Amino acid sequence: MNDQLQKFMFSAAPVRGEIVSLRSTWQEVLARRRYPAPVQTVLGEMMAACALLSANLKFDGTLIMQIFGDGPVRMLVVQCGSDLSMRATARLADGLTPEEAAALPADTTLAGLINPNGKGRCVITLDPASKQPGQQPYQGIVPLNDEDGPLASIAEVLEHYMHHSEQLDTRLWLAANGERAVGMLLQKLPGDGGIVPHENELDTDTWERVCTLGGTLSREELLEQESETLFRRLFWQENVRHFEPVQTRFQCTCSRGKVGAMLKMLGREEIDGVIEERGHVEIHCDYCNQRYEFDPVDVAQLFSAPGLSEGVAPAADQRH
Structure with a gap:
């Protein structure tokens, strides 16, 4: 279904996952600002990713994902509340004309849009709803590069961030166009993840197996198929526990x-x-x-x- 996030847990392994589909939530963003096609793609992927990360947190407040750079796009921002209320914006470079923005190739990567000179960075902030005296928001910063060079996608940036900052093996599949923003997250939990496996035996191959299955997803499938269809196609042989789905919505907090x-x-x-x-x-x-x-x-x-x-x-x- 649209504008819904579904959590799930593999019963015999410390592996959890989520699938999110944003349609009306994403359309509310696009109705307020006109963005070139490649900016739509990256900003929509950020929205899907922000919902996936926020839903994993036991946290009352706002997750803010910001990407800064010195390319045609200078800033991308997504905010997601603990209730999955969301808003997003992008800021193009000063002096970039509407004609130049419209001429950006549709397949321009994140590196080409915001990090052509290798100076981009991603900032993830957790801002509590009720701060204690003197409490500051938690903030993590990661460059848009690794040892092999610029990272090409939002998924690569966040997988890099989760591995190095949170020490959690995480895989993300993201896609967006002018209609939908969608994503799937798989995450390996520390130890046994607190699960009680069937017959008291962990399935140690689950993580590699489900990541391989996720790797068969194409961008077109993510955008064209509903979440339930994707889940059945990928994990029909797995023993999976589903949680109550959560609705997303657009909400701006300005006043x-x-x-x-x-x-x-x-x-x-x-x-x-x-x-x-x-x-x-x-x-x-x-x-x-x-x-x-x-x-x-x-x-x-x-x-x-x-x-x-x-x-x-x-x-x-x-x-x-």
């Missing part, structure tokens, strides 16, 4: 209050300069493209009011 807090951080002098020049301040949210306008009266009220406590809206695009 006028958060934008106001951001303007207050910029300072009265800078905002008054914009008002004097343009007559108003206009902010567009990079995630949902919502427009927020502040006229001179709004600004005067903003800076005369007590401090706002809602926080700052990330990735806002200030347009005067």
